[in-house]
Structures are given as C-alpha cells and as structure tokens.
Amino acid sequence: MAATNHAQAIKKDSQTYLTTALLQLLRTHDLDTITVTQVVKRAGVSRMAFYRNFSTLAELLTAYFAPAIAARFQDVLQHVPAEQKLVAMGQFFSDFAPTLQLAAQRGFESIIQQLFDDNMTTFYQTTMAEAGLTAVQLKYWTKFMSAGVYAIWREWLLNGQTESLTTIHDLLATLQNSTMEALVKAAKEA
Structure with a gap:
C-alpha cells in the first residue's frame, strides 16, 4: 500500500x-x-x-480547468438560494475573466467553452427540471441558454466590462425568464 x-x-x-x-x-x-x-x-x-x-495538451488543460469550473457550479447549485443563483454565477464569470482572456488570446477557448456548456447544461437541467417543459423543450432550451449566456459573458468580459455586472445579470434573467415563459405557454397550448 x-x-x-x-x-x-x-x-x-x-x-x-x-x-x-x-x-x-x-x-x-x-x-x-x-x-x-x-x-x-x-x-x-x-x-x-x-x-x-x-494524450494531448488540450487534455491536460481540460483536466486542470474541469474541477475548478465544476466546483463553482456545484457550489452555486447546492449552497446559493434560487433567487441569487444568477448573481452568484455572474460573480464567477467576473472572477474567471483573466482565464477567459488568456484562453481567447492563446487558442484554448474551445476547452473553456465546452466545460462551461457541460456545467451550464447540468445547472439548467437541475434548476429548471420542474419548470413545466417537455423533455425536448428542456433539452433545447438548456442548449440555447448555455450558448447565449456564454456569448454574453464572453462579449462582456473581453470587451472591457463596460456595463455593470448587475446590468448583465438583469439582461440574462430577462432572457432566461421570458424564453422559459414562452415555452411553458406553448407547452400548455399544445
């Protein structure tokens, strides 16, 4: 031993x-x-x-970043009240800015984006499981939101963070809530 x-x-x-x-x-x-x-x-x-x-340098980077990103998502899922989850994720995005900037600059952003997508998928499927969507709606809404959140986060972080984190949070909350409401309404009418 x-x-x-x-x-x-x-x-x-x-x-x-x-x-x-x-x-x-x-x-x-x-x-x-x-x-x-x-x-x-x-x-x-x-x-x-x-x-x-x-096997590859990309695999080494994935092994390094995956636990840190997953831990933050799990912390938010398990320890942050529902109404504060987007704010907590926003703080994570802000804290992670130097890493995303380096990733975009040095050609490994796809690794960060994939890890983000994997964790956002789990995050949304966990937090929105009882939202009243069909399995298909939840699957595609989750992918839609994950891609959108990443794009907004990326734009905000890489272009100087000129808007406040609160502004970005409010925008994401509005997009999340309005798309969810539209899907729930469509599901009820179907």
Missing part, C-alpha cells in the same frame, strides 16, 4: 508540474505552437510521465 501511495503522489506531482509548465508557456505562446517536449522540459519530467497522464 505504501508503494501505491508513493506512486500516486509521484503521479499527482507530475500532473502539477506539467500543468504549471503549460500555463507558464501559455503566457507567451499560443496552444497550437507549444509542444509536449517544451512542456516536459519545463516541468522537469519525462515524456512518459506526460503520456501516462494525458
């Missing part, structure tokens, strides 16, 4: 070193110009250590 714990500690350290190295390289290089060789050299680990843990 001690050997297993030691091996797990080494694996965890290798992952940390690789992640740190890649994030350092991303400060000055686009993701598509960075090689595994550059990352392992900077991390001070072998290529084998990389490939034991990851």
Whole structure:
C-alpha cells in the first residue's frame, strides 16, 4: 500500500508540474505552437510521465480547468438560494475573466467553452427540471441558454466590462425568464 501511495503522489506531482509548465508557456505562446517536449522540459519530467497522464495538451488543460469550473457550479447549485443563483454565477464569470482572456488570446477557448456548456447544461437541467417543459423543450432550451449566456459573458468580459455586472445579470434573467415563459405557454397550448 505504501508503494501505491508513493506512486500516486509521484503521479499527482507530475500532473502539477506539467500543468504549471503549460500555463507558464501559455503566457507567451499560443496552444497550437507549444509542444509536449517544451512542456516536459519545463516541468522537469519525462515524456512518459506526460503520456501516462494525458494524450494531448488540450487534455491536460481540460483536466486542470474541469474541477475548478465544476466546483463553482456545484457550489452555486447546492449552497446559493434560487433567487441569487444568477448573481452568484455572474460573480464567477467576473472572477474567471483573466482565464477567459488568456484562453481567447492563446487558442484554448474551445476547452473553456465546452466545460462551461457541460456545467451550464447540468445547472439548467437541475434548476429548471420542474419548470413545466417537455423533455425536448428542456433539452433545447438548456442548449440555447448555455450558448447565449456564454456569448454574453464572453462579449462582456473581453470587451472591457463596460456595463455593470448587475446590468448583465438583469439582461440574462430577462432572457432566461421570458424564453422559459414562452415555452411553458406553448407547452400548455399544445
């Protein structure tokens, strides 16, 4: 068992070193110009250590960002009152601004967007499960809202955050509520 714990500690350290190295390289290089060789050299680990843990650099970034994004969404789902959920998510978006800016600048925004979409899907399907929509309506409304929220968040964050977070929150709440009301009305009339 001690050997297993030691091996797990080494694996965890290798992952940390690789992640740190890649994030350092991303400060000055686009993701598509960075090689595994550059990352392992900077991390001070072998290529084998990389490939034991990851297949691609994108997979390494996903492994790094996924738990942090999921944890924030889960925190909001489980610990924030319903009427404050959008405000809490807005604060998360604001806090995450430097990461999104780096992702957009350095070519890994698709990773952040996919993680966001996965978590927004869970968020909306959990919070809107009792809204009175059919399964099909909920599925597509969730995708619609996820894409829209991401687009608004991205626009706001990358273009200087000139509007207040409250303005963005109110806009999202209006869009969410009005589209939901229209679908519920359509479902009742069908």
